Amino acid sequence: MDWLERIAKLRQWSRSGTRAPHKPLLLLHALGRFQQDPDSGLRYSAVEEDLQRLLTEYGPPNKTTPAYPFHHLVSDGVWEVRTDSGHGSPGSGVRDLRETGATGRFAPELRTALRREPELLGRIARLLLDLHFPPSLHSDLCEAIGLELEPAEAERLATMRRQRDRRMRELVLTAYEYRCAFCGYDGRIGTVPVGLEAAHVRWWAFGGSDDVDNGLCLCSLHHKLFDKGVLGLDDGHRILVSQRFVGHSPAAREQVIALAGRPLIGPQPGVCPVAADHRAWHTNQVFHGTPRPATAA
Template sequence: MDWLERIAKLRQWTKGGTRAPHKPLLLLYALGRFQEDADGGLRYTAVEQDLQQLLTEYGPPHKTTPAYPFHHLVSDGVWEVRTDRGPGSPGSGIRDLRGTGATGQLAPDLRAALRREPDLLGRIARLLLDLHFPPSLHGELCEAVGLDLEPAEAEQLPAVRRQRDRRMRQLVLTAYEYRCAFCGYDGRIGAVPVGLEAAHVRWWAFGGPDEIDNGLCLCALHHKLFDKGVLGVGYDQRILVSQRFVGHSPAAREHVTALAGRPLIGPQPGSRPPAAAHRDWHTRQVFHGEPRPATAA
């Protein structure tokens, strides 16, 4: 059985590019727990709060519940649920899962494969990360679910048929003249830019192309905040700052809240700014809450 192919084909609700990473987040959490205790099950009432936090931090902006993947992941053949009454999930209702002592676990065949192939867990985890989340979030996501992964070798996983364009970073940084589009940071060590990254507006994992009009040159801080939904780009190419962001220090005000309403810096003439379709996707699927009013100059 090709577990990578099966993981790559998880059935998820999709419509108009909507993010629904419920199952991938549950699987990453289960893999982290498997590393800790290969035989332990995940009782819903014991892990519900952890799973809800993951969905809040890394899921879609709209309200959602961990009961959905806990029940529905069974149909993908990688997960099983048992209750106090025996095998089988009682349904996707929160009360059903809580009241029946529902306990989930990776499917027996998958657990056996993970024991036989020591590197399979890492390959599955990296596949889930690559297919559903931007690279800027991979490290902290692994920490959040308790995954300890060995450094990945440069490989093209067979389940990922779409190749990234390695020229993307250079094209985007050149278009923005090696300056962060949000704050103007342009640090270098000698002739080498440092702390500058090419951010996808519409995530590569969700069909975002490796093209300049889907990219922003951002410093490492603003790239992370952009992918976390703290920052966004409005229809008028001005910076959005989420009302949900809280920061009282002078640094937080200067580097985040003061950006509200500022125009993007760049790109240079002849290069395309972020396309409306990609900006709209980010605003709907990543940006959290409502934007703050523009900060007075």
């Protein structure tokens, strides 16, 4: 059985690029637990808080519950649920999962495959990360779930993934004249830019193109905060800063909070700015919370 193909084809609610990372987050959490103890299951009442925290931090802005993937993942053939009274999930209701002692774990055949092929766990994890999250969040997410991965395998599962355009980084950095579009940082070592990255506005994993009008040149800090939903863009190409972000140090105020309401730096004349549909996708699917009011100059 090709477990990678099955994982890549998880049934997920999807419409117009809507993010639904519930099942991938549950699977990643379960992989982390399996790595620590292959024989343990995930009792819903014991992991509900951890799963909810993952959904809040790495899921879309709308409210959701970890009960949904805990029950519905069974239909994908990679997960099973047992209760105190026997086999089978009691449904997707939070109360039902709590009160029946519902415990989930990988399907028996998948558990066997993971024991037989130790490298399979890492390949599944990397596939889930690549398909559902931007690279800037991979290490943070692995740390949050206690998942340890070996360095990336040479095989990149090209048959399951679109190929990225390697020219995008250079095109985007050139478009923004090698400056962070949020803060203006333009550090170099000699002639080589350092700490500058090409950020996808609409994530590549969700159909975002490698075109310049879907990119921003951002420093490493602001790229991470943009992908975490702390920073965003309004319709006037001004910077949004979420009220969820809290920082009392002068550095936090100057580097993040003070950005609220500032216009983007760039792109240079003649280059297409970020397209409206990509900005709207990021605002609806990534940006969290209410924007802070614009900071006085």
